[in-house]
Amino acid sequence: MAQYQAVQRSGAEKAATLERALRQRSLRRRARPVESIVRFLLLLCGLVSILSTVGILVTLGENSLLFFSQRSWQQVKYDTVERAVVVNLGQEVSLAAALDAQNSYLSLELDERATLPFSEGQLIELGGERMRVMAASRDGLEVERGVNASQALAHPVDTPVFVHNERTVLLGADLRADDTVIHLSEGAAAAFQIDDLIQADEEVMRVLQVEPVSDMLAVRRGEEGSNPARHSAGLPLFSPSAVTLGEFLTGTRWNPQLGHLGIWPLLNATLMTTFFALLTALPVGLGVAIYLSEYASARVRSLVKPVLELLVGVPTVVFGYFALTWMTPLLQQIIGPQVKQFNTLSAGLVMGIMIVPTIASISEDALGAVPRALREASYALGATRQETIRRAVLPAAVSGIMAAFLLGISRAVGETMIVALAAGAGPNFTFNPLEGAETMTGHIVRISGGDISYNTIDYNSLFAIGLLLFLLTLAFNVVSGAITRRYREAT
Amino acid sequence: MATVTQQGNRGSLTRRQRISRLWSRVYQACVGLAALALVILLLKIVDDAFGTVAVVNVVDPASLVSQDGRSIEQQNAEELAGLARDYLDEEGRHFVSTDRLFTLFLDEVARTELPSSALRNLTVGQALFSGQNFPQKWADRTLFELRLPDVARVERDARARADIALLLAGNVEQGRLLELVYNDIVQVELLESWNLIDSLTRQDEIRARAARDFPQATLEFRSWLNADFLRTPGSSQALTSGIRVALLGTLWMLVIAIGVSLPLGLGAAIYLEEYARHANNHRLLRLLNGFIETNIRNLAGVPSIIYGILGLTVFVRAMEPLTSGQLAGVAGADGRTILSAGLTMALLILPIIIINAQEAIRAVPQSLREGSYGLGATQLQTIARQVLPVALPGMLTGVILSVSRAIGETAPLVVVGAATTIFVDPDSPFSRFTVLPIQIYRWTADPREGFQDVAAATIIVLLLLLLSLNASAIILRNRYSARARRTL
Numbered sequence: 004m005a006q007y008q009a010v011q012r013s014g015a016e017k018a019a020t021l022e023r024a025l026r027q028r029s030l031r032r033r034a035r036p037v038e039s040i041v042r043f044l045l046l047l048c049g050l051v052s053i054l055s056t057v058g059i060l061v062t063l064g065e066n067s068l069l070f071f072s073q074r075s076w077q078q079v080k081y082d083t084v085e086r087a088v089v090v091n092l093g094q095e096v097s098l099a100a101a102l103d104a105q106n107s108y109l110s111l112e113l114d115e116r117a118t119l120p121f122s123e124g125q126l127i128e129l130g131g132e133r134m135r136v137m138a139a140s141r142d143g144l145e146v147e148r149g150v151n152a153s154q155a156l157a158h159p160v161d162t163p164v165f166v167h168n169e170r171t172v173l174l175g176a177d178l179r180a181d182d183t184v185i186h187l188s189e190g191a192a193a194a195f196q197i198d199d200l201i202q203a204d205e206e207v208m209r210v211l212q213v214e215p216v217s218d219m220l221a222v223r224r225g226e227e228g229s230n231p232a233r234h235s236a237g238l239p240l241f242s243p244s245a246v247t248l249g250e251f252l253t254g255t256r257w258n259p260q261l262g263h264l265g266i267w268p269l270l271n272a273t274l275m276t277t278f279f280a281l282l283t284a285l286p287v288g289l290g291v292a293i294y295l296s297e298y299a300s301a302r303v304r305s306l307v308k309p310v311l312e313l314l315v316g317v318p319t320v321v322f323g324y325f326a327l328t329w330m331t332p333l334l335q336q337i338i339g340p341q342v343k344q345f346n347t348l349s350a351g352l353v354m355g356i357m358i359v360p361t362i363a364s365i366s367e368d369a370l371g372a373v374p375r376a377l378r379e380a381s382y383a384l385g386a387t388r389q390e391t392i393r394r395a396v397l398p399a400a401v402s403g404i405m406a407a408f409l410l411g412i413s414r415a416v417g418e419t420m421i422v423a424l425a426a427g428a429g430p431n432f433t434f435n436p437l438e439g440a441e442t443m444t445g446h447i448v449r450i451s452g453g454d455i456s457y458n459t460i461d462y463n464s465l466f467a468i469g470l471l472l473f474l475l476t477l478a479f480n481v482v483s484g485a486i487t488r489r490y491r492e493a494t
Numbered sequence: 495m496a497t498v499t500q501q502g503n504r505g506s507l508t509r510r511q512r513i514s515r516l517w518s519r520v521y522q523a524c525v526g527l528a529a530l531a532l533v534i535l536l537l538k539i540v541d542d543a544f545g546t547v548a549v550v551n552v553v554d555p556a557s558l559v560s561q562d563g564r565s566i567e568q569q570n571a572e573e574l575a576g577l578a579r580d581y582l583d584e585e586g587r588h589f590v591s592t593d594r595l596f597t598l599f600l601d602e603v604a605r606t607e608l609p610s611s612a613l614r615n616l617t618v619g620q621a622l623f624s625g626q627n628f629p630q631k632w633a634d635r636t637l638f639e640l641r642l643p644d645v646a647r648v649e650r651d652a653r654a655r656a657d658i659a660l661l662l663a664g665n666v667e668q669g670r671l672l673e674l675v676y677n678d679i680v681q682v683e684l685l686e687s688w689n690l691i692d693s694l695t696r697q698d699e700i701r702a703r704a705a706r707d708f709p710q711a712t713l714e715f716r717s718w719l720n721a722d723f724l725r726t727p728g729s730s731q732a733l734t735s736g737i738r739v740a741l742l743g744t745l746w747m748l749v750i751a752i753g754v755s756l757p758l759g760l761g762a763a764i765y766l767e768e769y770a771r772h773a774n775n776h777r778l779l780r781l782l783n784g785f786i787e788t789n790i791r792n793l794a795g796v797p798s799i800i801y802g803i804l805g806l807t808v809f810v811r812a813m814e815p816l817t818s819g820q821l822a823g824v825a826g827a828d829g830r831t832i833l834s835a836g837l838t839m840a841l842l843i844l845p846i847i848i849i850n851a852q853e854a855i856r857a858v859p860q861s862l863r864e865g866s867y868g869l870g871a872t873q874l875q876t877i878a879r880q881v882l883p884v885a886l887p888g889m890l891t892g893v894i895l896s897v898s899r900a901i902g903e904t905a906p907l908v909v910v911g912a913a914t915t916i917f918v919d920p921d922s923p924f925s926r927f928t929v930l931p932i933q934i935y936r937w938t939a940d941p942r943e944g945f946q947d948v949a950a951a952t953i954i955v956l957l958l959l960l961l962s963l964n965a966s967a968i969i970l971r972n973r974y975s976a977r978a979r980r981t982l
Contacts, residue, residue: 038874042769048761049786055841056789062807290524310529318902320931321953324938328946329538356531389514417797419905444799451909469803480795
């Protein structure tokens with residue numbers, strides 16, 4: 004009996020343990036496949052946004068790389084130093100009077116019929132000193148002394164004058180299809196280095212050896228899939244050139260077709276419109292923010308807020324229409340006919356109107372975050388309302404206002420339709436706001452709006468501009484966002 | 495001594511208060527300036543969209559009366575066809591073009607509900623005009639051939655003209671022929687257009703100028719925004735331009751953009767708000783979540799034109815077989831289609847949808863979730879039955895806001911390749927397209943007389959569309975937030 008009871012008890016115990024274990028397991032995390040799948044799908048949704056960023060970066064980066072590595076063939080030029088010769092008379096030029104180290108006038112006394120072998124800006128050389136010609140006449144030259152790291156020296160009468168010339172490299176002799184040595188025009192071999200590529204007509208050659216003394220090059224013919232062909236003497240030679248980043252970032256001419264790829268005309272126009280936009284938007288936006296946060300009653304706020312929201316909701320192309328058909332004629336009436344139909348001033352001012360709500364709403368947040376105690380302390384010290392705002396509230400909110408300012412810049416730089424319509428079509432490096440100048444965004448729209456053919460330099464240049472635009476706005480956004488987050492956390 | 499100090503203090507105090515008051519006026523003026531800008535903007539648009547126009551008929555309808563003196567409205571199809579025959583395009587004359595006739599025939603044939611690709615290769619003699627009048631020698635000619643200008647040039651003799659008249663009179667209704675006569679023969683030409691304010695205030699001056707400069711012209715008041723404007727496609731003339739194709743294009747693009755970005759955006763928002771913040775997530779996953787979050791903030795600030803470049807490379811070029819419709823069996827020319835535009839726009843509004851939806855989900859009280867868990871619900875059940883229903887109105891508001899962003903965006907679509915002028919309704923995702931803001935851009939930039947007025951009328955349509963969307967968002971928000979307060 005006791006044995007039976009013991010068995011029964013142990014059986015009940017076993018059952019209880021089993022039940023406990025079962026219950027625990029069910030309370031513990033049970034695998035829920037549906038939940039896991041849904042969760043994974045949702046994560047994928049989030050990852051799409053990363054894909055978007057990756058897409059932007061890869062697209063812009065890849066094509067910009069192509070842009071910077073793409074090769075365009077240009078005539079090879081080389082520098083020569085030759086005796087200055089009056090071409091039509093065959094007369095060699097030398098100093099007509101002694102020249103001391105300070106004098107900037109160099110007397111020549113050329114024949115009356117002589118065609119001058121000098122031009123403004125040209126480099127000349129006398130007894131080891133290099134000078135730049137500022138003005139030239141038959142009697143003499145006005146020069147800048149000791150340029151290009153040379154020393155200003157005294158020169159006696161009859162010192163021969165040399166000039167620096169830029170010459171194009173030409174084939175010095177006929178070239179047969181099976182020749183491997185090229186004869187160049189005199190002194191031209193200095194322009195080449197081993198492993199350089201040369202193009203003559205359709206054929207590409209690679210330089211294997213340079214003979215500077217005899218002006219000869221040893222080459223491998225028919226490089227890069229081209230066919231060796233016959234070329235006659237006097238043919239200009241071309242060498243590849245790629246746009247360098249330095250050239251892109253410092254150049255002041257933009258004309259991809261002609262090989263001028265300096266971003267500054269476009270960047271300058273962007274900066275000008277941005278400047279005028281901020282000049283309008285910052286004071287007005289800040290004024291609106293101060294009014295809303297410090298003065299306005301709830302009723303006034305409920306009237307003003309919708310106005311701002313309406314301004315935010317207006318598509319930018321409508322602002323572009325406004326700039327072109329209202330602001331520009333108005334400026335023409337006020338300033339006069341020197342205001343061109345397309346100008347950066349009008350585009351900038353209207354862009355400012357567009358940005359006012361952005362600056363106002365972020366600044367208002369910043370002002371609202373200033374603790375009430377600060378204002379009350381200021382009033383208690385006898386400050387007027389304006390003094391409180393200027394001395395207590397604004398300094399406390401300055402980081403937030405800075406954030407608004409940066410975001411405003413970013414909006415203005417990336418803004419497209421206003422400038423595409425009102426700022427002008429055609430790159431123009433000018434600081435005159437009454438003239439038209441194309442901005443970076445305006446250029447992208449104009450070029451891609453037409454029937455653009457892929458893989459041309461025009462097409463690839465869009466990506467380089469786009470990349471610069473992306474990086475600029477990203478930088479402003481990130482800094483602005485960081486500031487905003489900081490004061491949000493602080494309050 | 496004391497008085498002096500007091501006086502000095504009082505003087506400076508009144509000065510300080512005067513300055514303070516002055517500044518408060520300045521701040522007020524700033525608000526006034528912003529409001530003024532909006533008012534002027536709207537006024538300018540209305541000013542352009544209505545006004546007086548001086549128009550002239552290229553051909554005086556009086557010269558088109560029949561021999562027995564009936565006006566063109568009263569003439570029958572045969573007589574009208576005769577007019578069309580007399581005014582066929584010739585060198586230096588632009589009246590009824592063969593293209594136009596071709597379209598007329600096609601419309602007629604289209605009623606037989608044949609697929610449009612088959613139409614061009616049908617011969618005149620086949621089923622389409624069976625039992626109707628057409629010259630026998632045209633029986634073997636396909637409709638496509640009819641359009642070729644060569645046909646018209648070769649046969650610009652009396653006999654061929656008679657044939658055309660026969661074909662028209664036998665197959666096209668009188669009403670459509672009348673329309674043809676009005677649009678292509680009578681032709682209203684716009685000489686000058688005045689703004690609304692000028693039309694109201696300087697009526698006499700306008701009348702005097704019109705009488706001096708255009709003696710034959712008629713002056714009339716015109717609303718550029720009218721029913722025909724909504725119904726007709728774009729045109730090379732301001733007076734007959736309309737936004738039908740652009741409106742349809744906008745709708746197509748929106749459907750695609752929202753269809754793609756709505757599920758993705760809401761999904762991402764739910765993930766980020768409900769799953770990503772778990773304390774027991776793996777460290778790497780937490781890093782990834784943080785990255786997604788930052789990434790979305792930054793994407794929202796990327797200039798829209800960058801999305802255009804992205805769309806051009808990815809959708810128009812790289813995915814051309816898909817976006818041009820080749821994979822779907824459409825013989826599309828290139829990837830510059832509504833589908834590409836819609837996908838580009840989807841990427842553009844995705845961050846906006848996510849951020850708004852995140853805020854809506856964040857606004858759901860934590861107690862609701864805890865209550866649900868307390869009753870033993872799983873996380874998925876909690877999200878689906880508690881969180882989403884409460885967050886829905888907020889999410890919808892965000893979606894509507896992003897829709898209004900998508901409607902107004904122009905730059906990315908220019909880059910992706912909206913067509914300059916198209917006259918055919920988009921009928922599939924693989925059609926070429928134009929949208930409202932693109933039309934505004936083109937028309938504003940068009941220097942010809944009247945096109946800026948057309949742009950203004952288009953702007954009114956666009957703004958009304960946006961306004962109604964935003965109003966519905968606000969109403970939705972108010973209604974649901976009131977209900978949410980009642981139930982909670």
